[in-house]
Amino acid sequence: MSYTSPVAIAAVSEMKPGRFPDMDGYDLYIEVIRQFLAEWSLKPTDIQGLLACPSGMAGGGSNDIFVHEQLYEEMGIQPLFADTMNAGGSTYGLMVQRAALAIQQGKVESVLCVGAGKFPKVSTGGAESMARMVSHEIYEFPYGTFIPALYAQVATRHMHEYGTTVEQLAEVCVSTREWALLNPDASTYGSEALTVEKVRQSRPIASPFNLYDCSIPLEGGAAFLVCSEAYAKRLNKQPAYVLGMGEFHNHRNIHQAASLTDIGCSKSAQQAYTMAGLSPSDIDFAEIYDAFSINPLVFMEELGLCPQGKGGEFFQSGAARPGGDFPVNTFGGLLSFGHTGDASGMSMIVEGIRQIMGIAGERQLDKANAGIVHSYGGMMSEHSTLILGRSAS
Amino acid sequence: MNDIATEEVAPPAKPQPRITACAAPYWQYAKEEKLVLPYCSECEASFYYPRLWCPSCFNQDIIWKQLSGKGKVYSFSVIYQSPLPSYQADLPYVLAIIELEEGPRMMANVLHCDVDKVCVDMAVKVLFEARGDMKIPQFQPA
Ligand SMILES: [Zn+2]
Numbered sequence: 001m002s003y004t005s006p007v008a009i010a011a012v013s014e015m016k017p018g019r020f021p022d023m024d025g026y027d028l029y030i031e032v033i034r035q036f037l038a039e040w041s042l043k044p045t046d047i048q049g050l051l052a053c054p055s056g057m058a059g060g061g062s063n064d065i066f067v068h069e070q071l072y073e074e075m076g077i078q079p080l081f082a083d084t085m086n087a088g089g090s091t092y093g094l095m096v097q098r099a100a101l102a103i104q105q106g107k108v109e110s111v112l113c114v115g116a117g118k119f120p121k122v123s124t125g126g127a128e129s130m131a132r133m134v135s136h137e138i139y140e141f142p143y144g145t146f147i148p149a150l151y152a153q154v155a156t157r158h159m160h161e162y163g164t165t166v167e168q169l170a171e172v173c174v175s176t177r178e179w180a181l182l183n184p185d186a187s188t189y190g191s192e193a194l195t196v197e198k199v200r201q202s203r204p205i206a207s208p209f210n211l212y213d214c215s216i217p218l219e220g221g222a223a224f225l226v227c228s229e230a231y232a233k234r235l236n237k238q239p240a241y242v243l244g245m246g247e248f249h250n251h252r253n254i255h256q257a258a259s260l261t262d263i264g265c266s267k268s269a270q271q272a273y274t275m276a277g278l279s280p281s282d283i284d285f286a287e288i289y290d291a292f293s294i295n296p297l298v299f300m301e302e303l304g305l306c307p308q309g310k311g312g313e314f315f316q317s318g319a320a321r322p323g324g325d326f327p328v329n330t331f332g333g334l335l336s337f338g339h340t341g342d343a344s345g346m347s348m349i350v351e352g353i354r355q356i357m358g359i360a361g362e363r364q365l366d367k368a369n370a371g372i373v374h375s376y377g378g379m380m381s382e383h384s385t386l387i388l389g390r391s392a393s
Numbered sequence: 394m395n396d397i398a399t400e401e402v403a404p405p406a407k408p409q410p411r412i413t414a415c416a417a418p419y420w421q422y423a424k425e426e427k428l429v430l431p432y433c434s435e436c437e438a439s440f441y442y443p444r445l446w447c448p449s450c451f452n453q454d455i456i457w458k459q460l461s462g463k464g465k466v467y468s469f470s471v472i473y474q475s476p477l478p479s480y481q482a483d484l485p486y487v488l489a490i491i492e493l494e495e496g497p498r499m500m501a502n503v504l505h506c507d508v509d510k511v512c513v514d515m516a517v518k519v520l521f522e523a524r525g526d527m528k529i530p531q532f533q534p535a
Contacts, residue, residue, distance in 0.1 A: 127476030138416070139442045140500045142408040142529060144472065144480040149488045152470030160468070160513040206488075207471040255490045255500040260468060 006392040007100040008232035008239035010110075011040040012353045014222035014346065016185045017338035020118075023219075025055030025064050025342075028116035029071060032221035036114075040225075040235070047225070049081035049102060049111035051095040055118060055221070055342050071114070081108045088377025089289050089345035090247070091115065092222075093384025096349070097245045099226035109231040116221030117341030134379055136253040148214055148292065149206035150254050150379050155294035156208060157260040161309065164297065166208045168312030170199035172293040173212050173335055175320045180332025182322060182363040187216055187338035194336075199293075213293040215334035215344075222346035224353060229392060240356035243370065244278065244387035246271025254379040265302035265374060268383040272372070273304070276387040280304040283387070284367045285326065285355060287348035289375040290333040296320075299374050300328070303385070322363065330355060330363050345375045349386065356388045407479040409524040416443035418457050423528045426521045430497060432458035441497035460495050462519035463535060467492040471508045487511050491532050505533040 013036035020028060029052070037043065052068040064070075068084045081102045087094050092115055099111035120126025127146065135145040158164045177194040180186035194212060202211035225235070232239035248271075250264030251257045257264075273279060286305060288296045297311035305326065306314040314320065320328035331337050331351035334344055352373040354360045370389040376382060412420050419442075422429035430439040432455065433447035439458055446453045469489035472480075480486060487503040489511070503511050504520065516535035521528040 125476070131476065136442070136500075138410045138413065142410050142524065143488060143500050143502050144407070144475060144477050144483070144486060145488060145500075146472055146475050146477070149470040149472045153468040153488075153490055156470060156513065157468040204471075204473040206473065209470075253500075255498050 005104050006229040006241055007103050008227055008229055008241045008392070009096070009224050009353050009388070010227045010232035010235040010239045011036070011042065012222070012224040012350050012357070013039045014185070014350045015220040017187050017218040017220035017340050020219050025116055025118055026067070026070060028118070028219065028221050029055060029067065029114065030074065032114060032116050032223050033071065033075065033112075036112075036223040042225075042235075044075035044077045047075070047077055047110055047112045048079060048108035049099065050077075050079045051082070051099060051111060051113045052084050053086050053091045053115045053342055054084060055116040079108070081111060087382050087384075089291070090375045090377035090382050090384040092345045092349050093373065093375040093386055094247060096226055096242060096386055097247060097384065100242055100245065103226065103228050110225055110227045112223060112225055114221070114223040115343035115346045117343030118219050119217040119339065119341035140253055140255060146206060148209050151292045151294060152206045152209055153254055154260045154263070154298060154380065155292070158294065158298060158311075159208065161261055162312070164312040166200060167196050168316050169208060169213055169293040169297065170196040171312075171315040172290070172296055172320075173199050175315055175318070176290065176329045176333035177336045178321050179327075179330050179363060180336035182361075183332050183337065184361070186332040186336055187218055188332065188336045209292060212335075215291050215339035216336070218338035218340055220338070220340035221343040222350050224350065236357070238357050238390065240353040240388045241390070241392050242386060243389040244272035244274070244276030244385070246275070246385045247383060249382040252378060252381050257380070261298065262302065263298065263380045264383045265299050265376065265380075265385070266304070268385040269303045269372075269374070272385040272387045276370075276389070278370060278387060283370050283372050285330060285365055285371045286328045287331070287352045287371065287373045288329060289345060289348055290329060290335050291339060291344070293335065295380070296328055296333070303372060303374060305372075327365055330360065330365065345377070348375060349373050352386070352388050356390055404482050405479045407524060409527055410529060412527075415445050419443045420527060422457070422459070423521060423530060426528065428460045428462045428519050428530055429457050430460060431455040439493075439495045439497055441493075441499045460493055464491045464493040464517055464519075464532065466490075466503065466511060466513055466515045466517060467498055468513060469503065469511055471511065489532070491517060499530070501530060501532050503533065504531050510534075
């Protein structure tokens with residue numbers, strides 16, 4: 001695939017994650033769009049295309065598979081490009097990719113990508129409905145599946161193949177918490193720092209994971225505007241250019257993955273590096289979907305950012321922390337920022353955009369010329385890699 | 394009405410798999426306590442789970458072949474907290490991916506084993522657990 005005319009993200013906004021018992025998925029969507037437009041002084045007529053994701057999947061029962069229709073009607077626009085799409089956590093990375101293609105084709109000059117997520121309480125049947133959603137109804141679920149225990153298969157195998165330790169997993173949590181303490185929007189902002197001991201002493205959930213190895217279930221949403229270069233420059237002096245993108249769809253059910261330590265991310269990453277004409281050594285920071293502590297550790301390897309099998313040592317070295325050589329999940333990760341259900345795949349993209357734009361506040365990196373954003377859907381099933389940068393080439 | 398408090402309450406039944414047409418032989422053999430999987434004669438390989446064609450070569454000429462029932466733990470997790478009412482009495486229990494001697498991998502519980510003794514590469518063998526009028530394959534130390 002050739003990539004000729006530059007595409008850039010010109011505006012971005014995210015709700016502070018929380019619990020919103022009085023709001024359903026639609027209400028959250030409208031609030032996200034209201035905040036987005038207000039923050040950037042934009043009007044609905046600035047939006048030519050619209051991509052949304054069902055918000056009620058994790059909430060159960062909502063028939064919002066037509067959410068894009070409801071949103072453009074409420075905004076009072078008639079887009080030339082619109083859809084409701086879903087690829088789990090990779091939805092929003094793939095939205096960037098779909099929007100970029102539509103813009104390069106000349107269909108539209110701007111596409112609003114938007115997500116909102118409810119997260120059912122684990123205690124009120126939510127965990128069971130989510131276990132049903134991500135495990136095979138016939139060949140997995142009857143064995144008592146539970147989301148942490150499915151991800152744990154990847155962690156246990158990594159520990160077996162490479163000698164990764166539970167303490168190294170805990171280092172991922174410690175590192176992301178340090179970043180969250182610099183992000184006023186993170187749900188753990190103002191709390192205390194984590195230590196390896198605290199993670200290991202938290203209550204066991206599904207080995208090797210304890211409570212702090214798991215992300216924090218919350219609700220929220222975010223939006224960003226993907227634009228042609230000319231359109232982006234009208235809105236923002238420093239947009240985030242989309243330099244590279246890649247996707248790969250590997251398996252659905254975790255027991256069907258051919259390998260648990262080469263799970264498909266390397267293939268989407270390779271496409272993104274090739275398109276960007278960059279190599280891992282050109283990348284300044286990474287924002288990685290981290291439902292559990294194992295994820296960034298495995299993906300650092302598959303993204304080519306540390307040697308295969310050395311993800312644990314990488315996090316143990318402190319390189320990913322504030323002030324470290326290679327910052328990872330500078331917003332605090334889903335582990336400490338919060339996991340906003342169906343919208344969770346937004347948060348790492350939002351942060352990548354903000355770091356490139358230079359608007360990340362106290363946690364702004366000195367060096368943020370190029371960053372990589374990896375998100376996945378399902379049980380690390382389908383993958384989206386984006387490379388964002390400050391200049392078009 | 395005091396007797397309600399002392400009455401034995403049966404735990405909720407564990408999930409019973411839905412039988413699809415292409416997997417009917419698999420479940421019928423399981424009822425007879427045999428682990429029988431679809432086999433592709435083009436690839437000369439068994440595959441899991443049952444489906445209409447071989448996932449490697451699309452061959453639809455599938456035969457059913459009994460496996461040894463031996464395998465090893467490919468990966469696993471000890472579950473200490475489960476949302477499933479029917480699994481509460483089993484806590485802590487083991488959710489594993491088993492690699493069968495003949496190659497395919499499948500998900501199962503590892504039963505009849507101290508959860509602290511389970512490890513990757515541990516040798517296991519199949520056994521069958523009743524679920525309603527069906528039986529499902531499970532594994533235990535070999
Ligand atoms: Zn075949």
